[in-house]
Amino acid sequence: MPLRRQEKNAVSDLLRKGRLKSARKDVILFTSSAKDDKRILKQIVDINKAHIVMLIENGIISKNDGGKILQALAGLEKKVKLRPEHEDAHVAIEEEVIKAAGEEIGGNLNLAKSRNDQVATAIRMKLRQEILEIAESIINLQEALLRKAEENIETVIPGYTHLQPAQPITFAHYLLAQFDALQRDLERLQEAYSRVNLCPMGAGALASTSFPIKRERVADLLGFSGVLENSLDAVSTRDFLLEALAILSIMAVDVTRIAEDLIVWSTMEFGIVELPDELAFTSSIMPQKKNPDVLEVIRARMAQLIGDFVASATLLKALPTGYNLDFQEATPKLWSAAETAQRCLKMLSEVLLNVKVHSPLKFRSELSFLAATELANMLVREHNVPFRTAHSIIGAVVKHLLEEGKSLRDLKPEMLADVSRKLSRSPLVIDEEDLMRIVDLSRCVESYTVRGCPSKKEAKRMLRERWNLLTNSRRWIREKEDKLKSAEKTLNKEAAALVGKPSRKP
Amino acid sequence: MPLRRQEKNAVSDLLRKGRLKSARKDVILFTSSAKDDKRILKQIVDINKAHIVMLIENGIISKNDGGKILQALAGLEKKVKLRPEHEDAHVAIEEEVIKAAGEEIGGNLNLAKSRNDQVATAIRMKLRQEILEIAESIINLQEALLRKAEENIETVIPGYTHLQPAQPITFAHYLLAQFDALQRDLERLQEAYSRVNLCPMGAGALASTSFPIKRERVADLLGFSGVLENSLDAVSTRDFLLEALAILSIMAVDVTRIAEDLIVWSTMEFGIVELPDELAFTSSIMPQKKNPDVLEVIRARMAQLIGDFVASATLLKALPTGYNLDFQEATPKLWSAAETAQRCLKMLSEVLLNVKVHSPLKFRSELSFLAATELANMLVREHNVPFRTAHSIIGAVVKHLLEEGKSLRDLKPEMLADVSRKLSRSPLVIDEEDLMRIVDLSRCVESYTVRGCPSKKEAKRMLRERWNLLTNSRRWIREKEDKLKSAEKTLNKEAAALVGKPSRKP
Amino acid sequence: MPLRRQEKNAVSDLLRKGRLKSARKDVILFTSSAKDDKRILKQIVDINKAHIVMLIENGIISKNDGGKILQALAGLEKKVKLRPEHEDAHVAIEEEVIKAAGEEIGGNLNLAKSRNDQVATAIRMKLRQEILEIAESIINLQEALLRKAEENIETVIPGYTHLQPAQPITFAHYLLAQFDALQRDLERLQEAYSRVNLCPMGAGALASTSFPIKRERVADLLGFSGVLENSLDAVSTRDFLLEALAILSIMAVDVTRIAEDLIVWSTMEFGIVELPDELAFTSSIMPQKKNPDVLEVIRARMAQLIGDFVASATLLKALPTGYNLDFQEATPKLWSAAETAQRCLKMLSEVLLNVKVHSPLKFRSELSFLAATELANMLVREHNVPFRTAHSIIGAVVKHLLEEGKSLRDLKPEMLADVSRKLSRSPLVIDEEDLMRIVDLSRCVESYTVRGCPSKKEAKRMLRERWNLLTNSRRWIREKEDKLKSAEKTLNKEAAALVGKPSRKP
């Protein structure tokens, strides 16, 4: 008993017929999500398929009708044209199915479901994919860090605090620190995945339905690890979206830090790293310039991730429980943040793999002050000076040297004796050889023996363990991807089996 | 060989002697973290104890010296006075220890460690406590939700989408949805806990140290589950702080939603809930007012959590790797966010336990339209009408009734027949009794049978499972607390054993 | 003496030749601003024209050469194709000019200027236009408010505080309040305009140039009110961008408030306004729904403006002085915010012009409590009761009535006497007629006589003044537009005059 068609061009009135007069076109253009729905079109079609398969299996619609709907749905994600006059993809798809299967049959496409559970499901399906891809980008960046670290286990560079040279470390140690920070970003994404990968389908508009549907079956056909149980919660929450953006915002801080370090270190003044020509830019007016444009763009785009989080949190805050159309406007933020994250992670990997590293310690004598802490430690260890006293003595030594325009390499036993006499009861008598031994920054680095320190031995051990971590991370991705692919295969098989096989006794 | 004291009032020059002239007092007052360090004073003292115990155990300082330092540290968190002229708590404590044990011995308090690893450790120790307390507050709120839900399994209320009445649900179903959202907030906190509960000690300023310290031992004495390995990462990262604030920001959206719902529902117009007098306020001028001040304050304070996240992310973004004093300014945001979160969660629990619930369905006939979807479903189920057609027919029925100022309770078989004749080929003939059955909103709710639906049976099942969840959550907290208490006991025992027992052969 | 062409496809190497090897294509695609530069292409071409005119006038290049460049520039904004492989529009344009005029002549296009001053100038030119358009959208919305207000001078509605009915006002009064808030947004934009409308040209890369250029002339030809003086400031600051986004963020709060009010007021429960069918939407599943989608979308998009501000502030914060490529990434936020603002303001105007207003006071007796304050005032005025006492008495009266399920319309002299006897020394004896007079909410509104009050008289006066304000605002826009158009005309005339007229004596 199909609806009588009163107008030919009834498209966007699909849902309004009876209840409301036609919407103004400018209003539909304003509220339409058609443009953004392109990203989740395939997901919506798959959800429709799974839903129909389940309806047939549970006798809610007949095999005959269901099969025709499934036939109409087959490959629809490629055929359907989303126009700005469409309220959204759901309407466009229903319209296509009705066109193909007739309203008598196609009019049941949305039986026992709603746009509310459907769109939440589609976003989760797309987001789990995006999470896997961002995870892959992180892992690739981590691999770049490990590869570069392997080449630089002995490249001594200044470690900075307050952007002032502090103590000598290696470039490998620096890169391993970044690896570990990214590993935590990855962990957060993995944990978020398990919260994203739950299926809202069956929640309907908010109260589920009186039809005897099977939510677990739909969840399974769509590759979810389970259902999002409470029907009101299932359609009302966008916390998973905020969580993803929050994780990207934290990652943005980590990634920006690397970009910032490299920008500062590639200045003419620091000279620790150098971008290869192919990754650098010059000026339209100043011919000497070699600018780290690519790193600046990464740094800037990371700010957008934080902006996307704020926009979404502000948007969601103070909304009442239940579906609100505001939700629709948060989704594009998610996709653009995911894309920005992936592009920037990829480009940063390229930069890291190609950047040239220079140890500035050789040609910049003032960096010998990096050994000051170890000098103080030596006084404690070998001359029984309390640490705070040793710290003061070496502080005074540094001051003295700086005032004379000298560096720690110029420290002589007499000066140390002089200074220590002024600051403590008796002068310290140290061999020049001992002084020189401490001031050798490479030996300095190797004198560290603590777990997690920058020495060659620890670097090698840490590298080994992190290569293993990397393998595990890649395996995690593969497992998730396999599960999704296998679910998709099953869904298509089940749908195909039901198409064109009219049940004899409906 | 202690430093010669040149001035009596050398306090804030403890670290500067030798290297720098005295700092200006206004500058110290400006940069000092003394005020905020009060919150982590106990943690800093404990860290010093654990560090000294480890130094003694590994022969880095003698039992005699170490014992005297431990004696000076005993109960120091209560004795030390943090003044605004102190750079920070670390300096104040070292000063006290030197005063008590003399510089010859006390001057080694900071041997093989730095303020950088120490403060990161102290914040993590405090934060893990705060996480447990916030978790407890969430669980208490969840318990309030469950208790209130048990009383309201049959209280039918309108479920809303777009703030328009959508379908009937129960107040219990609403509360269970909020429970589930909070459960995810709790999960995130639990996962964050495992990232917070790692010990930076031993990282020193950034490059560890050349003394043969044992990082695992210190971590263990302080109740951590392990060390934060890479020494540069250990002192440079504040991602754990951002993660905590991000989780609170997401939770803020969930909590605000409850407050918003209750504010709207307690309006004279909605009349679904009513605050008891003791939790409501009136106006200074309008005597009839009963205002939900307490909910508005909760809603507003939740915005502060988001502001704290943004302030911290903006602060940290674009900092170079390594310790920067900027970090110091992010920490107070963490504490104030934690306190705000706990206070608001607690107050919201009180509101929920005490709010009166009214089902507005009885006296507001227009809410009978909530049954419209089920009417359409009935046409599908019992009269073989395609869903989209049924949707249009009922839409037209609703329009008709509204235009006549009537509600769905006034629907008669003839009107349905009339309308359906206009919209489809043949009129629908439905018994008045059937219509009345569907329009009964309580029966409507009970007609849902799907997993996660608002029916009484599902509500009871979901309540049962959530009470179990609650027990597990409480157990998780107890286990973490026990581990921390036991570590503290061990630390104090070990420290006590070393105090006052001079080693005979140093 | 042009550069020898070694390769045909030298496009993107225009600036690199000599200094750097070719950039990798993926790197250029990553950093390119070509896509976003489309929005400022016309501005960049105009800047080039003005610059060349000035160079000719000051004898820095010959009329002959300059004329040929101007010829190449004519209409170039329509001809040039911005491809993703272009670093930016500046390069694309220089390339086109060199192609048309040869390198010997075209190679001087960027003499005495830089991309840094040029892009800052172009953004300011585009932004001043956007400001005028946003201003126009605000004014149109204000006009809609005034028009709707004129129809509703006597439509009494509840005024709310804490979302609880407080005192009676009129719908006109409500709309006038929104007008005034928007007027302040408009003022801020007008003030920002004067800071935006200053010309950076001549600042070069940051240090101006050694060529004797005339900055005032270029500024004038481009319609600016003056130059942005300090050359370093001129290219380094993006505060004007932040200011525009900040103003839009504040406006977002004002606009959201209107949307929020209308969403709440269009609920079945409040019933104060009703969206016409053409502006409302229904549900895919619940046929009774009439959802305010368009208002929800406005509310949500306003959050994006705040997100854009945060993204930009976070991006800019902690950048060093001088041009940084990060700037490039903030610009698109500006354009998207401007577009969002305009579209939403326009749609909100449509909603306001078409919304139906119902005074719910007639059929909802409980709203009679809105008169409570005036009842208390009457006791003060006519019965000499201190205000606080009157407030308490009426408070008790309200409580009493509510407990009996009654409204203020049911208040009888006896009840008032009873209650007042309990709360004060003597009972209050008031005529029933007096009570009824006060409880008449329309008379209540007309009893206000204060400046800025909701009475009809004041509404008319305020409307009159605001229509005048509106006229002034429109005049302001016209004046600015005229100045810009006139400058453009002059520029094109001067440029045309110089094209193809080779100076006899170069």
Place this chain on the structure above:
Amino acid sequence: MPLRRQEKNAVSDLLRKGRLKSARKDVILFTSSAKDDKRILKQIVDINKAHIVMLIENGIISKNDGGKILQALAGLEKKVKLRPEHEDAHVAIEEEVIKAAGEEIGGNLNLAKSRNDQVATAIRMKLRQEILEIAESIINLQEALLRKAEENIETVIPGYTHLQPAQPITFAHYLLAQFDALQRDLERLQEAYSRVNLCPMGAGALASTSFPIKRERVADLLGFSGVLENSLDAVSTRDFLLEALAILSIMAVDVTRIAEDLIVWSTMEFGIVELPDELAFTSSIMPQKKNPDVLEVIRARMAQLIGDFVASATLLKALPTGYNLDFQEATPKLWSAAETAQRCLKMLSEVLLNVKVHSPLKFRSELSFLAATELANMLVREHNVPFRTAHSIIGAVVKHLLEEGKSLRDLKPEMLADVSRKLSRSPLVIDEEDLMRIVDLSRCVESYTVRGCPSKKEAKRMLRERWNLLTNSRRWIREKEDKLKSAEKTLNKEAAALVGKPSRKP
């Protein structure tokens, strides 16, 4: 006819009596604004005074009663104790006045006004003061910039773009750029002042009042420039608060930039500025360190201003029109932001006045590349080479020199001839003397002649004009302060005249 006191401890029930039972103490402690109201206590007392003066003048209360209330109000801001059990300051003050003057008289304190108009007025009064103080702090910082600039008109430093040395400027030029940015911040504050300085009093709760009050008179007595007209707007808007925070957020970006520049420039590597010992800090472990703690703290605290804006915007967004208690929670953000801003501006002034400036150009030969643009310009000017060609040639020269580890100072005519031969048709023949002239960076700076350029002459002119600007800015503050002081004097005089002078004929 005062209220009968039933309980002694009726304090916090002042407003509830009759209408609501007592509030729970934990609820009052939670919602109370007493702690924050301390900041606006004086303002609230003054508002009460002005209101009572106006009520007497217009015969709304008798001189006798009014005089007694004024007597009770005199100096009350010092006497009243705000306790956490007070809902807010308004209640505490009314309570005190009733205690002093009795309820019969004191009970009229809040006649014809409300907490809603009163608190909005008080915040505006406090904020206009804060704006003047922040403005003063900005001006002081600007003065420090000018003073330092005067000393550094000839101190040539590298100007940077992309943090790479670009062209030579002077330290004075840098400082003048910062002056101009701050001048725009100041302008914004001045413009905001005029929007803040409008008086909401008389708006009542939202609908004004039926008493014949005079709003202009109260506004005048409180030093406002006018009334905030629409009564609903007057109590509902907090845009002035957002505007102030937005301006501070923009200023935060400007201030952070200075801090960031100085942090980078004070590194051992850049060596352009040096903090004096009194403003620097060292490490607890690394004795060589001289850390810019004070600048890092400034940089970090600027992020809080942005966080305060976001918290407030998020809080206000989506609130309905009318007073909501959420407003109360935004106010403390305003005060803390104002304080943070002032303290940081002050400290930054100290840093700038005391920082030592070194021109690194003398001892770092690679900085000679700063002259590259001028070399290219010279080829254009003196050798008729098109600019783009000249740019390429010098680019190749730079590359050549860098590969040989040389600087621009090592450029010889032969090398230039060689390189130019390869890139263009004929070799360029330039005198060594000409080359040396260009490479002299001080002469380079003096070769700029454009308005706003870094040359000595322009610097002097710009300094002169900015000293004048500074004088004007200071005059603006004085004028505003004088107006406020004079209003306060009048208010106190009028109030005093009415105290204790019972009118004979009431």
